Amino acid sequence: MTLKPLRHIKYGEVNSIKTTLSIQNLMETSGVKFGTSGVRGLVSAMTSELCFAYTLAFVQTLNLPLGSRIVIGMDLRPSSSDIVRACASAIKHAGYQAEFCGALPTPALAYYAQVNAVPAIMVTGSHIPFDRNGIKFYGLCGEITKADEVNISRAQVGMPAELPLIALPSVSSAAATLYLNRYLEFFPQNCLSGLRLGFYEHSSVARDILRTLLEALGAEVISLGRTDEFVPIDTEAVSDIDIQKARDWASEYKFDAIFSTDGDADRPLIGDEYGNWLRGDIVGILCAQYLNASAVVTPVSSNTALELSCAFQKITRTRIGSPYVIAGMEALIADGVERNPPVPSQVVGFEANGGFLLGSTIRRDTSALSPLMTRDAVLPILTILAMSIESNNLVSQLASKLPARFTGSGRLQSFPSETSKNIIQQLAHSNVVVEDLLGELCGVVADLDLTDGLRIIFQNDEIVHFRASGNAPELRCYAEANFQQRADFLSQHCLQLLKAYAFDA
Incomplete structure:
Protein backbone atom coordinates (compact mmCIF):
# COMPACT_ATOMS: atom_id res chain seq x y z
CA MET A 1 0.00 0.00 0.00
CA THR A 2 1.21 3.53 -0.81
CA LEU A 3 1.04 6.33 1.73
CA LYS A 4 0.17 9.87 0.72
CA PRO A 5 3.08 12.32 1.05
CA LEU A 6 2.78 13.31 4.72
CA ARG A 7 2.82 17.03 4.05
CA HIS A 8 -0.69 16.56 2.60
CA ILE A 9 -2.05 14.31 5.34
CA LYS A 10 -4.30 15.94 7.93
CA TYR A 11 -5.13 14.49 11.30
CA GLY A 12 -8.01 12.05 10.91
CA GLU A 13 -7.22 11.27 7.26
CA VAL A 14 -4.68 8.52 8.02
CA ASN A 15 -5.71 5.02 7.01
CA SER A 16 -7.60 2.91 9.48
CA ILE A 17 -4.92 0.22 9.68
CA LYS A 18 -1.40 0.47 11.08
CA THR A 19 1.19 1.28 8.41
CA THR A 20 4.95 0.97 8.22
CA LEU A 21 6.64 4.19 7.17
CA SER A 22 10.11 4.70 5.73
CA ILE A 23 11.83 7.79 7.15
CA GLN A 24 13.89 8.03 3.97
CA ASN A 25 10.69 8.23 1.94
CA LEU A 26 9.31 10.76 4.38
CA MET A 27 12.37 12.95 3.90
CA GLU A 28 12.00 12.83 0.12
CA THR A 29 8.27 13.55 0.02
CA SER A 30 8.18 16.26 2.69
CA GLY A 31 11.51 17.99 2.21
CA VAL A 32 12.04 17.83 5.99
CA LYS A 33 15.52 16.39 6.44
CA PHE A 34 18.75 16.62 8.38
CA GLY A 35 20.89 19.71 7.80
CA THR A 36 24.01 20.96 9.54
CA SER A 37 22.38 20.39 12.93
CA GLY A 38 19.07 18.56 13.34
CA VAL A 39 16.01 18.12 11.15
CA ARG A 40 14.74 21.28 9.44
CA GLY A 41 11.90 22.11 7.07
CA LEU A 42 8.88 24.25 6.28
CA VAL A 43 6.29 24.45 9.05
CA SER A 44 3.64 23.51 6.49
CA ALA A 45 5.50 20.22 5.94
CA MET A 46 6.14 19.51 9.63
CA THR A 47 2.75 17.92 10.29
CA SER A 48 1.89 16.07 13.48
CA GLU A 49 2.29 12.79 11.56
CA LEU A 50 5.75 13.72 10.36
CA CYS A 51 7.01 14.82 13.79
CA PHE A 52 5.44 11.72 15.37
CA ALA A 53 7.28 9.50 12.87
CA TYR A 54 10.66 11.20 13.31
CA THR A 55 10.33 10.87 17.09
CA LEU A 56 9.53 7.16 16.82
CA ALA A 57 12.59 6.69 14.59
CA PHE A 58 14.80 8.50 17.11
CA VAL A 59 13.43 6.47 20.02
CA GLN A 60 14.05 3.21 18.12
CA THR A 61 17.76 4.01 17.86
CA LEU A 62 18.08 4.46 21.65
CA ASN A 63 17.20 0.93 22.83
CA LEU A 64 15.92 2.29 26.14
CA PRO A 65 14.04 0.22 28.74
CA LEU A 66 10.29 0.85 28.56
CA GLY A 67 9.21 3.59 30.94
CA SER A 68 12.45 5.56 30.53
CA ARG A 69 12.32 9.36 30.55
CA ILE A 70 12.94 11.62 27.54
CA VAL A 71 13.06 15.39 28.06
CA ILE A 72 11.65 17.93 25.60
CA GLY A 73 12.12 21.68 25.18
CA MET A 74 11.24 24.34 22.62
CA ASP A 75 11.92 27.85 21.38
CA LEU A 76 9.32 30.62 21.04
CA ARG A 77 8.29 30.04 17.41
CA PRO A 78 4.52 29.96 16.90
CA SER A 79 4.71 26.41 15.54
CA SER A 80 6.90 24.92 18.27
CA SER A 81 4.19 23.95 20.77
CA ASP A 82 2.29 21.85 18.20
CA ILE A 83 5.50 20.02 17.28
CA VAL A 84 6.24 19.38 20.97
CA ARG A 85 2.78 17.92 21.37
CA ALA A 86 3.37 15.51 18.48
CA CYS A 87 6.80 14.48 19.81
CA ALA A 88 5.48 13.95 23.35
CA SER A 89 2.60 11.88 21.97
CA ALA A 90 5.04 9.66 20.07
CA ILE A 91 7.16 9.19 23.19
CA LYS A 92 4.13 8.10 25.20
CA HIS A 93 2.90 5.86 22.37
CA ALA A 94 6.30 4.12 22.31
CA GLY A 95 6.07 3.36 26.04
CA TYR A 96 8.26 6.12 27.49
CA GLN A 97 7.76 9.20 29.66
CA ALA A 98 8.01 12.74 28.29
CA GLU A 99 9.23 15.49 30.63
CA PHE A 100 8.41 18.88 29.13
CA CYS A 101 10.92 21.55 30.17
CA GLY A 102 9.06 24.37 28.43
CA ALA A 103 10.60 27.20 26.44
CA LEU A 104 14.29 27.36 27.29
CA PRO A 105 17.72 27.62 25.62
CA THR A 106 18.86 24.59 23.67
CA PRO A 107 22.06 24.28 25.76
CA ALA A 108 19.95 24.36 28.96
CA LEU A 109 17.98 21.33 27.80
CA ALA A 110 21.13 19.58 26.60
CA TYR A 111 22.87 20.17 29.95
CA TYR A 112 19.88 18.88 31.91
CA ALA A 113 19.79 15.76 29.74
CA GLN A 114 23.54 15.28 30.21
CA VAL A 115 23.42 15.57 34.01
CA ASN A 116 20.47 13.19 34.23
CA ALA A 117 21.79 10.80 31.56
CA VAL A 118 18.57 10.90 29.55
CA PRO A 119 17.84 11.59 25.86
CA ALA A 120 16.41 14.93 24.77
CA ILE A 121 14.43 16.50 21.94
CA MET A 122 14.66 20.25 21.30
CA VAL A 123 12.07 21.78 18.99
CA THR A 124 13.74 24.76 17.34
CA GLY A 125 14.53 26.25 13.97
CA SER A 126 17.37 28.24 15.51
CA HIS A 127 17.93 31.33 13.33
CA ILE A 128 16.00 30.38 10.20
CA PRO A 129 12.77 32.22 9.19
CA PHE A 130 9.61 31.69 11.23
CA ASP A 131 7.89 29.75 8.42
CA ARG A 132 10.40 26.97 9.07
CA ASN A 133 11.17 24.93 12.17
CA GLY A 134 13.24 21.97 13.26
CA ILE A 135 13.97 19.22 15.76
CA LYS A 136 17.32 18.51 17.41
CA PHE A 137 17.97 15.11 18.98
CA TYR A 138 20.25 14.28 21.91
CA GLY A 139 21.13 10.69 22.80
CA LEU A 140 22.56 9.40 26.06
CA CYS A 141 25.99 10.69 25.02
CA GLY A 142 24.80 14.14 23.94
CA GLU A 143 24.05 15.66 20.53
CA ILE A 144 23.62 12.90 17.98
CA THR A 145 26.34 12.30 15.41
CA LYS A 146 26.11 12.22 11.63
CA ALA A 147 26.19 8.41 11.90
CA ASP A 148 23.16 8.59 14.22
CA GLU A 149 21.39 10.77 11.64
CA VAL A 150 21.99 8.07 9.02
CA ASN A 151 20.48 5.42 11.34
CA ILE A 152 17.38 7.55 11.92
CA SER A 153 17.08 8.24 8.19
CA ARG A 154 17.11 4.51 7.44
CA ALA A 155 14.52 3.64 10.09
CA GLN A 156 11.13 2.03 9.41
CA VAL A 157 8.45 3.03 11.92
CA GLY A 158 5.03 1.63 12.64
CA MET A 159 2.43 4.40 12.53
CA PRO A 160 -0.83 3.97 14.50
CA ALA A 161 -4.17 4.00 12.70
CA GLU A 162 -4.92 7.42 14.19
CA LEU A 163 -2.46 9.62 16.05
CA PRO A 164 -2.99 9.41 19.83
CA LEU A 165 -2.24 13.11 20.39
CA ILE A 166 -2.04 14.09 24.04
CA ALA A 167 -2.38 17.53 25.60
CA LEU A 168 0.77 19.61 25.95
CA PRO A 169 2.43 18.36 29.18
CA SER A 170 2.84 20.65 32.19
CA VAL A 171 6.17 22.47 32.39
CA SER A 172 9.06 21.38 34.61
CA SER A 173 11.43 24.22 35.65
CA ALA A 174 14.23 21.87 36.71
CA ALA A 175 16.29 22.24 33.52
CA ALA A 176 16.22 26.06 33.53
CA THR A 177 17.20 26.16 37.20
CA LEU A 178 20.10 23.75 36.71
CA TYR A 179 21.41 25.79 33.77
CA LEU A 180 21.20 29.04 35.73
CA ASN A 181 23.12 27.54 38.64
CA ARG A 182 25.80 26.16 36.29
CA TYR A 183 27.06 29.70 35.68
CA LEU A 184 26.25 31.25 39.05
CA GLU A 185 28.47 28.62 40.67
CA PHE A 186 31.36 29.15 38.22
CA PHE A 187 31.58 32.93 37.92
CA PRO A 188 32.37 34.90 41.11
CA GLN A 189 29.57 36.69 42.92
CA ASN A 190 29.03 40.25 41.61
CA CYS A 191 31.79 39.76 39.01
CA LEU A 192 29.85 41.95 36.55
CA SER A 193 29.10 44.70 39.05
CA GLY A 194 29.24 48.17 37.49
CA LEU A 195 28.44 47.07 33.94
CA ARG A 196 25.54 48.71 32.13
CA LEU A 197 24.32 46.29 29.46
CA GLY A 198 21.79 46.44 26.66
CA PHE A 199 19.92 43.19 25.96
CA TYR A 200 18.32 42.93 22.52
CA GLU A 201 15.71 40.43 23.66
CA HIS A 202 13.49 40.20 20.51
CA SER A 203 12.03 36.65 20.63
CA SER A 204 15.07 34.93 22.12
CA VAL A 205 14.07 32.01 24.31
CA ALA A 206 16.83 33.09 26.73
CA ARG A 207 15.44 36.57 27.32
CA ASP A 208 14.24 35.88 30.86
CA ILE A 209 16.82 33.40 32.15
CA LEU A 210 19.78 35.40 30.77
CA ARG A 211 18.52 38.63 32.34
CA THR A 212 18.15 36.83 35.69
CA LEU A 213 21.68 35.47 35.41
CA LEU A 214 23.36 38.77 34.50
CA GLU A 215 21.54 40.70 37.20
CA ALA A 216 22.46 38.04 39.75
CA LEU A 217 26.13 38.59 38.79
CA GLY A 218 25.77 42.32 39.45
CA ALA A 219 25.13 43.88 36.02
CA GLU A 220 22.49 46.46 35.18
CA VAL A 221 20.46 45.16 32.23
CA ILE A 222 18.29 47.34 29.97
CA SER A 223 15.67 45.55 27.85
CA LEU A 224 15.67 46.37 24.12
CA GLY A 225 13.42 45.31 21.26
CA ARG A 226 11.34 42.70 23.08
CA THR A 227 8.54 41.30 20.92
CA ASP A 228 6.05 38.44 20.86
CA GLU A 229 6.54 38.04 17.12
CA PHE A 230 9.33 35.66 16.15
CA VAL A 231 12.46 37.40 14.83
CA PRO A 232 14.97 35.20 12.93
CA ILE A 233 18.31 36.60 14.12
CA ASP A 234 21.24 35.11 12.17
CA THR A 235 24.46 35.75 14.10
CA GLU A 236 26.56 35.04 10.99
CA ALA A 237 24.66 37.43 8.73
CA VAL A 238 23.34 40.24 10.91
CA SER A 239 20.87 42.43 9.03
CA ASP A 240 21.62 46.06 8.25
CA ILE A 241 18.62 47.00 10.39
CA ASP A 242 20.01 45.19 13.45
CA ILE A 243 23.47 46.67 12.85
CA GLN A 244 22.01 50.17 12.93
CA LYS A 245 19.75 49.39 15.90
CA ALA A 246 22.74 48.43 18.03
CA ARG A 247 24.66 51.58 17.16
CA ASP A 248 21.66 53.78 17.87
CA TRP A 249 21.05 52.06 21.21
CA ALA A 250 24.71 52.39 22.19
CA SER A 251 24.66 56.11 21.40
CA GLU A 252 21.45 56.69 23.34
CA TYR A 253 22.11 54.60 26.45
CA LYS A 254 25.93 54.62 26.77
CA PHE A 255 26.21 50.88 27.35
CA ASP A 256 29.39 48.99 28.24
CA ALA A 257 28.19 46.27 25.87
CA ILE A 258 25.13 45.06 23.97
CA PHE A 259 24.22 41.42 23.56
CA SER A 260 21.61 39.13 22.11
CA THR A 261 21.18 35.53 20.95
CA ASP A 262 19.54 33.69 18.11
CA GLY A 263 16.09 32.17 18.64
CA ASP A 264 17.12 29.14 20.71
CA ALA A 265 20.09 30.81 22.42
CA ASP A 266 22.87 28.54 21.25
CA ARG A 267 24.52 31.37 19.28
CA PRO A 268 25.48 34.72 20.86
CA LEU A 269 25.52 38.19 19.40
CA ILE A 270 27.85 40.49 21.33
CA GLY A 271 28.40 44.16 20.63
CA ASP A 272 30.97 46.56 22.02
CA GLU A 273 30.37 49.92 23.71
CA TYR A 274 29.80 51.54 20.31
CA GLY A 275 27.19 49.00 19.26
CA ASN A 276 29.47 47.21 16.79
CA TRP A 277 28.64 43.51 16.69
CA LEU A 278 31.68 41.24 17.13
CA ARG A 279 32.12 38.35 14.73
CA GLY A 280 31.22 35.02 16.34
CA ASP A 281 34.59 33.42 15.53
CA ILE A 282 36.44 36.38 17.09
CA VAL A 283 34.31 35.88 20.20
CA GLY A 284 35.23 32.19 20.10
CA ILE A 285 38.97 32.93 20.02
CA LEU A 286 38.69 35.36 22.95
CA CYS A 287 36.59 32.89 24.92
CA ALA A 288 39.10 30.09 24.31
CA GLN A 289 41.91 32.36 25.51
CA TYR A 290 40.04 33.36 28.65
CA LEU A 291 39.40 29.71 29.51
CA ASN A 292 43.10 28.83 28.91
CA ALA A 293 42.23 26.24 26.27
CA SER A 294 45.15 24.25 24.89
CA ALA A 295 43.26 22.67 21.98
CA VAL A 296 40.59 24.24 19.76
CA VAL A 297 38.27 22.68 17.18
CA THR A 298 36.43 24.92 14.74
CA PRO A 299 35.01 24.74 11.21
CA VAL A 300 37.06 25.70 8.19
CA SER A 301 35.04 28.92 7.81
CA SER A 302 36.31 30.47 11.07
CA ASN A 303 38.72 33.41 11.03
CA THR A 304 42.44 32.54 10.65
CA ALA A 305 43.31 34.93 13.48
CA LEU A 306 42.96 31.68 15.46
CA GLU A 307 46.21 30.30 14.01
CA LEU A 308 47.91 33.70 13.77
CA SER A 309 47.36 34.32 17.50
CA CYS A 310 49.74 31.43 18.34
CA ALA A 311 47.76 31.00 21.56
CA PHE A 312 46.88 27.31 21.27
CA GLN A 313 48.90 24.09 21.10
CA LYS A 314 46.52 22.26 18.77
CA ILE A 315 43.95 23.49 16.24
CA THR A 316 41.65 21.21 14.23
CA ARG A 317 39.52 22.46 11.33
CA THR A 318 36.31 20.62 10.39
CA ARG A 319 33.29 20.82 8.15
CA ILE A 320 30.59 23.28 9.18
CA GLY A 321 28.10 21.97 11.75
CA SER A 322 28.28 21.20 15.46
CA PRO A 323 28.32 17.39 14.93
CA TYR A 324 31.63 17.75 13.07
CA VAL A 325 33.08 20.02 15.75
CA ILE A 326 32.00 17.55 18.43
CA ALA A 327 33.61 14.67 16.54
CA GLY A 328 36.84 16.67 16.29
CA MET A 329 36.79 17.43 20.00
CA GLU A 330 36.19 13.79 20.87
CA ALA A 331 39.12 12.76 18.67
CA LEU A 332 41.47 15.19 20.44
CA ILE A 333 40.30 14.02 23.86
CA ALA A 334 40.72 10.36 22.90
CA ASP A 335 44.19 11.08 21.54
CA GLY A 336 45.24 12.65 24.84
CA VAL A 337 43.79 9.80 26.90
CA GLU A 338 45.51 7.14 24.77
CA ARG A 339 48.96 8.67 25.19
CA ASN A 340 51.30 6.97 27.62
CA PRO A 341 51.21 8.67 30.02
CA PRO A 342 47.87 10.39 29.25
CA VAL A 343 48.17 14.03 28.20
CA PRO A 344 45.55 16.25 29.88
CA SER A 345 44.32 19.14 27.78
CA GLN A 346 41.65 21.80 27.84
CA VAL A 347 39.67 21.06 24.68
CA VAL A 348 37.08 23.57 23.46
CA GLY A 349 35.25 24.21 20.21
CA PHE A 350 33.45 27.08 18.57
CA GLU A 351 31.72 27.94 15.33
CA ALA A 352 31.75 31.07 13.20
CA ASN A 353 28.24 31.79 14.46
CA ASN A 392 40.41 46.56 32.49
CA ASN A 393 39.72 46.81 28.76
CA LEU A 394 36.70 48.01 26.87
CA VAL A 395 35.00 45.28 24.83
CA SER A 396 36.24 46.95 21.63
CA GLN A 397 39.81 46.73 22.92
CA LEU A 398 39.61 42.95 23.46
CA ALA A 399 39.16 42.22 19.78
CA SER A 400 41.80 44.78 18.76
CA LYS A 401 44.48 42.72 20.52
CA LEU A 402 44.04 39.85 18.06
CA PRO A 403 45.85 39.67 14.69
CA ALA A 404 44.20 41.96 12.14
CA ARG A 405 42.11 39.54 10.11
CA PHE A 406 38.54 40.49 9.29
CA THR A 407 35.61 38.50 7.96
CA GLY A 408 32.69 39.64 5.86
CA SER A 409 29.70 37.44 5.17
CA GLY A 410 26.67 37.51 2.94
CA ARG A 411 24.06 35.26 1.44
CA LEU A 412 21.82 34.86 -1.57
CA GLN A 413 18.38 33.93 -0.27
CA SER A 414 15.86 31.82 -2.22
CA PHE A 415 18.80 30.37 -4.12
CA PRO A 416 18.26 26.63 -4.80
CA SER A 417 20.71 24.36 -3.01
CA GLU A 418 21.25 22.24 -6.11
CA THR A 419 22.21 25.33 -8.09
CA SER A 420 24.71 26.30 -5.39
CA LYS A 421 26.26 22.85 -5.30
CA ASN A 422 26.52 22.60 -9.09
CA ILE A 423 28.29 25.96 -9.40
CA ILE A 424 30.67 25.19 -6.55
CA GLN A 425 31.49 21.84 -8.16
CA GLN A 426 32.30 23.55 -11.46
CA LEU A 427 34.62 26.07 -9.80
CA ALA A 428 36.32 23.43 -7.65
CA HIS A 429 37.67 21.58 -10.71
CA SER A 430 39.80 24.40 -12.06
CA ASN A 431 41.86 27.32 -10.79
CA VAL A 432 41.45 28.81 -14.26
CA VAL A 433 37.64 28.90 -13.96
CA VAL A 434 37.93 30.52 -10.51
CA GLU A 435 40.37 33.14 -11.79
CA ASP A 436 38.20 33.86 -14.83
CA LEU A 437 35.33 34.61 -12.44
CA LEU A 438 37.12 36.27 -9.50
CA GLY A 439 40.66 37.00 -10.70
CA GLU A 440 40.07 40.66 -11.52
CA LEU A 441 38.75 41.15 -7.99
CA CYS A 442 41.01 38.80 -6.02
CA GLY A 443 44.07 37.89 -8.08
CA VAL A 444 45.80 34.52 -8.45
CA VAL A 445 44.61 31.36 -6.67
CA ALA A 446 47.08 29.81 -4.21
CA ASP A 447 44.96 26.89 -2.99
CA LEU A 448 41.45 25.40 -3.04
CA ASP A 449 40.06 23.86 0.15
CA LEU A 450 37.10 21.49 -0.35
CA THR A 451 36.56 20.61 3.30
CA ASP A 452 33.08 22.14 3.15
CA GLY A 453 31.93 23.96 0.03
CA LEU A 454 34.73 25.80 -1.76
CA ARG A 455 37.24 27.88 0.20
CA ILE A 456 39.56 29.77 -2.14
CA ILE A 457 42.88 31.04 -0.78
CA PHE A 458 44.49 33.68 -2.99
CA GLN A 459 48.17 34.56 -3.19
CA ASN A 460 47.50 37.92 -1.52
CA ASP A 461 46.26 35.95 1.56
CA GLU A 462 42.63 36.92 1.00
CA ILE A 463 40.06 34.14 1.30
CA VAL A 464 36.65 33.66 -0.33
CA HIS A 465 34.49 30.75 0.79
CA PHE A 466 31.28 29.67 -0.95
CA ARG A 467 28.91 27.20 0.66
CA ALA A 468 25.31 26.09 0.21
CA SER A 469 23.36 26.41 3.46
CA GLY A 470 22.42 23.11 5.08
CA ASN A 471 19.20 24.56 6.54
CA ALA A 472 17.62 26.73 3.85
CA PRO A 473 17.81 27.49 0.11
CA GLU A 474 20.65 29.97 0.49
CA LEU A 475 24.15 30.40 -0.85
CA ARG A 476 26.55 31.80 1.73
CA CYS A 477 29.83 33.58 1.16
CA TYR A 478 32.51 34.27 3.75
CA ALA A 479 35.43 36.51 2.84
CA GLU A 480 38.54 37.22 4.88
CA ALA A 481 40.98 40.09 4.42
CA ASN A 482 43.29 42.42 6.37
CA PHE A 483 40.65 45.17 6.54
CA GLN A 484 36.94 44.98 7.39
CA GLN A 485 35.86 47.17 4.48
CA ARG A 486 37.72 44.92 2.05
CA ALA A 487 36.24 41.74 3.56
CA ASP A 488 32.70 43.16 3.33
CA PHE A 489 33.33 44.26 -0.26
CA LEU A 490 34.59 40.81 -1.25
CA SER A 491 31.70 38.91 0.34
CA GLN A 492 29.05 41.02 -1.41
CA HIS A 493 30.68 41.36 -4.82
CA CYS A 494 31.77 37.73 -5.05
CA LEU A 495 28.16 36.66 -4.41
CA GLN A 496 26.93 38.90 -7.19
CA LEU A 497 29.56 37.54 -9.57
CA LEU A 498 28.52 34.00 -8.72
CA LYS A 499 24.84 34.89 -9.16
CA ALA A 500 25.58 36.30 -12.60
CA TYR A 501 27.61 33.20 -13.44
CA ALA A 502 24.67 30.99 -12.44
CA PHE A 503 22.25 33.04 -14.53
CA ASP A 504 24.50 32.93 -17.57
CA ALA A 505 25.04 29.21 -17.18
Missing part, protein backbone atom coordinates in the same frame (compact mmCIF):
# COMPACT_ATOMS: atom_id res chain seq x y z
CA GLY A 354 29.66 32.26 17.98
CA GLY A 355 28.28 29.07 19.54
CA PHE A 356 30.83 27.72 22.03
CA LEU A 357 31.33 24.09 23.12
CA LEU A 358 33.24 22.68 26.09
CA GLY A 359 34.95 19.32 25.68
CA SER A 360 36.84 19.37 28.99
CA THR A 361 36.24 20.52 32.53
CA ILE A 362 37.40 24.12 32.92
CA ARG A 363 38.85 25.13 36.29
CA ARG A 364 39.33 28.66 37.57
CA ASP A 365 40.44 29.18 41.15
CA THR A 366 38.15 26.91 43.21
CA SER A 367 35.36 26.69 40.62
CA ALA A 368 34.85 24.19 37.82
CA LEU A 369 32.71 24.19 34.69
CA SER A 370 31.81 20.74 33.41
CA PRO A 371 31.88 19.79 29.70
CA LEU A 372 28.91 20.67 27.51
CA MET A 373 29.32 19.45 23.93
CA THR A 374 26.62 21.51 22.33
CA ARG A 375 26.60 25.12 21.15
CA ASP A 376 26.05 27.63 23.94
CA ALA A 377 25.44 31.40 23.77
CA VAL A 378 25.57 32.17 27.47
CA LEU A 379 29.17 31.14 28.20
CA PRO A 380 30.72 33.41 25.53
CA ILE A 381 28.57 36.36 26.66
CA LEU A 382 29.67 35.94 30.28
CA THR A 383 33.27 35.33 29.24
CA ILE A 384 33.60 38.49 27.14
CA LEU A 385 32.09 40.60 29.92
CA ALA A 386 34.29 39.03 32.60
CA MET A 387 37.35 39.36 30.37
CA SER A 388 36.63 43.06 29.88
CA ILE A 389 36.41 43.71 33.61
CA GLU A 390 39.37 41.55 34.65
CA SER A 391 41.69 43.00 31.99
